[in-house]
Amino acid sequence: MDKLVYVIGHRNPDTDSVVSAAAYARLKVLQGMHYCRAGRAGKINPQTEYIFNRFAVPVPEFIPDLVPKVAYYLNDSPVSVPADISLWEALERMERESLKVLPIVNQDGTYKSLLHYNAFAKYILQKINPHKKSAIPTSINLLINTLRAQPITVFDETEVRKSLIVVAGSTEETFRAHLSAEMPENALVIVGDRKEIQRFCIEKHVRALVITNGITLEKDIIELAEQNRVSIIISPFDTSSTSLLIIYSTPVGFMGDETIQPVNLRDPVRKIRQSLSQSASRCLPVVDDENHIAGVISEGDLIKESNLEVIMVDHNEPTQAIEGIENYKILEVIDHHRLGNLSTRYPITFINKVVGATSTIITNLYREQRVPLDRPTASILLCGILADTLVLQSATTTDIDREAAEYLASITGLEIPQLGRELMSAASQINNRPAEELVRMDMKEYQEQGAHFTVSQVETDTPEELVARKDEILAELNTVKHAGKRLFSALMVTDVTELTSILFVEGEKNFVAQLSFPKLEEGVYMLKDIVSRKKQLMPLLAELVENTQ
Numbered sequence: 047m048d049k050l051v052y053v054i055g056h057r058n059p060d061t062d063s064v065v066s067a068a069a070y071a072r073l074k075v076l077q078g079m080h081y082c083r084a085g086r087a088g089k090i091n092p093q094t095e096y097i098f099n100r101f102a103v104p105v106p107e108f109i110p111d112l113v114p115k116v117a118y119y120l121n122d123s124p125v126s127v128p129a130d131i132s133l134w135e136a137l138e139r140m141e142r143e144s145l146k147v148l149p150i151v152n153q154d155g156t157y158k159s160l161l162h163y164n165a166f167a168k169y170i171l172q173k174i175n176p177h178k179k180s181a182i183p184t185s186i187n188l189l190i191n192t193l194r195a196q197p198i199t200v201f202d203e204t205e206v207r208k209s210l211i212v213v214a215g216s217t218e219e220t221f222r223a224h225l226s227a228e229m230p231e232n233a234l235v236i237v238g239d240r241k242e243i244q245r246f247c248i249e250k251h252v253r254a255l256v257i258t259n260g261i262t263l264e265k266d267i268i269e270l271a272e273q274n275r276v277s278i279i280i281s282p283f284d285t286s287s288t289s290l291l292i293i294y295s296t297p298v299g300f301m302g303d304e305t306i307q308p309v310n311l312r313d314p315v316r317k318i319r320q321s322l323s324q325s326a327s328r329c330l331p332v333v334d335d336e337n338h339i340a341g342v343i344s345e346g347d348l349i350k351e352s353n354l355e356v357i358m359v360d361h362n363e364p365t366q367a368i369e370g371i372e373n374y375k376i377l378e379v380i381d382h383h384r385l386g387n388l389s390t391r392y393p394i395t396f397i398n399k400v401v402g403a404t405s406t407i408i409t410n411l412y413r414e415q416r417v418p419l420d421r422p423t424a425s426i427l428l429c430g431i432l433a434d435t436l437v438l439q440s441a442t443t444t445d446i447d448r449e450a451a452e453y454l455a456s457i458t459g460l461e462i463p464q465l466g467r468e469l470m471s472a473a474s475q476i477n478n479r480p481a482e483e484l485v486r487m488d489m490k491e492y493q494e495q496g497a498h499f500t501v502s503q504v505e506t507d508t509p510e511e512l513v514a515r516k517d518e519i520l521a522e523l524n525t526v527k528h529a530g531k532r533l534f535s536a537l538m539v540t541d542v543t544e545l546t547s548i549l550f551v552e553g554e555k556n557f558v559a560q561l562s563f564p565k566l567e568e569g570v571y572m573l574k575d576i577v578s579r580k581k582q583l584m585p586l587l588a589e590l591v592e593n594t595q
Contacts (some may be wrong), residue, residue: 049353050118051377054085054109054368055404056361058489058502061094061469063360065430066404067106068098069423070359070380073408076417082357085109087368091487093433093505096472101425112370116318116332117311118354120341126151129158129299130206132184133169134192134291136161136298146327149339150302156337159302162326169301170293181208181232184295186254186277189234192295193256193288195279198263199271209234209253211292213285214243222246236281236288241267248276256292258285308333311340315348322348351375360404362388362396365491365498380407382442383580387493402442405430409450421458428454428462429469436505437466439545442581470542473505477512481522484512485537489526492584494591497533499553500526501587503579505540509548512539513570516550520569523552533557533591540577547573549583557594 053071055063064086071084084106090098098105126149127136140148140161148161172180186203189195210228214221214237221243225233230250237243239261247255248270254277257263261280271278281288308331309318322330328345356371357378363386364372378395379388382404399407405427412419419427431451435443438451455462476484489502506512512519519537527535534553541547549563549571563571576582 049081051082051355051357052085053082053357053359054087055359056366057368058088058486059086060488061433062403062405062430064090064094064106065426066359066408069408069427072423073412073417092475093469093473097426097429101422103422103426112368114315114373116309116313116343118352119347120343121353122341124339124341126339127298130297132188132192132295133298134294147329147342149331150299151339157308157331157333157339159304160306160331161298161302164326165301165303181210182293182296183208183300188295190279192291193281195281198268198278200277201275206297211289213289214240218242225250236285248274252276256281256288258288362386364388365493380404401444402440402447403431403434406447406450409454419457424454424457428458428460432466433469436542436577440578442578474507476504477506477508481518485522485526494588495595497591498530499533500535501579503538505542507543509539509541516567516570519550520552523550527552538579538583545577547576549573560590560593
């Protein structure tokens with residue numbers, strides 16, 4: 047697998063997170079980083095789906111996790127050979143490319159078996175055992191290619207069948223008796239310039255005559271072979287070398303190790319470690335979902351750095367990042383939130399701005415780096431800004447956001463007020479969603495003073511409908527709280543019409559007792575004039591958490 051860089055936002059992504067990933071990945075590709083790809087760490091919400099559908103922009107690829115997988119450690123292009131080539135050709139390739147193993151594939155390209163030196167040695171030992179006659183499966187064409195032989199007469203050249211190697215090295219009388227005792231039609235006779243033996247073999251209808259040392263045949267022998275449909279090829283090598291090379295003319299599929307099962311590109315590395323340590327040459331073939339060869343993975347590959355790297359957008363806290371991100375090199379962070387406890391092994395590009403949306407930062411990066419924005423990308427960036435700032439009404443909105451939005455509107459021809467109403471309407475189509483989906487739709491995990499907690503946020507123009515469902519929402523928050531042994535879990539429901547919010551909370555008694563917001567019902571509080579989780583709610587909650595400890 048070639049190098050890959052995922053540009054990805056936080057878990058349970060909101061619109062700004064998904065838009066930022068898509069737009070920044072496109073910027074990187076336009077700058078020559080063709081291996082950059084946008085990803086998302088969760089299901090998109092109705093508003094995000096509406097935006098990407100409306101402007102015909104592909105939704106970033108869903109990445110369930112970044113737990114180390116086989117695909118992320120494959121560095122070489124896939125190498126394989128068809129089962130019908132000769133063992134000699136396969137071994138030549140292994141030597142030429144310094145391969146420890148070589149996958150063998152069927153005619154349709156699917157994995158068949160694995161050639162490794164142990165399997166090769168076992169095969170050769172069987173064939174050269176002087177105490178046991180062993181037939182060699184081969185074809186005339188494979189003999190010609192392996193011996194680099196000159197074909198003289200050729201019949202049924204593609205047929206692969208088992209044949210005995212017979213060397214005409216004894217007296218004529220002894221050889222005649224020996225050949226007659228065998229099955230001549232399956233014999234490959236190796237002979238030099240012994241015309242009478244050549245004639246006798248042809249009359250016995252041997253499968254093929256292999257003439258050594260590049261000897262020229264007389265015309266009557268060739269004519270006799272044609273009449274009797276006996277193949278004749280001329281080897282440039284002596285008898286000893288010719289005999290040995292014929293063994294290597296066997297189709298490689300006959301000695302591939304079929305006991306070695308391939309691993310899948312998507313298999314977790316932890317799953318394959320034991321199989322890898324027990325395999326021949328400490329290597330395993332890797333296949334895709336259609337069982338086609340994707341490469342070979344070795345123990346040495348797992349020691350090297352992965353060929354996957356990550357750019358984080360719209361977050362910088364590990365607790366909010368996709369699972370497994372700690373296993374990879376982080377190249378950049380583009381964000382507008384508070385700083386978490388992220389640490390990296392290398393210096394990175396870290397851009398953190400006091401603005402209302404990461405989409406604002408991405409927009410200005412296009413401008414600063416003089417990369418033209420196409421209308422679809424400009425359109426989704428405008429949507430990202432408007433969604434994260436509640437159409438520029440949130441307390442997090444800055445003049446930088448407003449200027450970026452006006453710039454994007456001038457490119458796209460979109461009217462900000464009208465687009466804002468349409469986005470808020472799309473965001474409001476959530477009231478009939480299951481409580482589990484509502485709570486996890488834009489859920490962020492935080493850590494303060496050693497305490498863990500989650501705060502989710504959804505937007506609607508009819509918050510009273512969700513208040514009516516408080517029992518199921520609080521039950522789901524309680525599930526989330528206990529699953530992660532958290533201090534509390536909360537859902538912030540923002541009224542996009544009145545620019546105020548309602549907070550659902552399930553938490554430990556000592557924390558809930560400190561909540562001083564106006565209580566609407568048990569577990570439900572009014573957050574008057576609060577619409578920003580980041581800038582308005584989180585500082586209040588952080589102070590309460592500190593007082594609880």
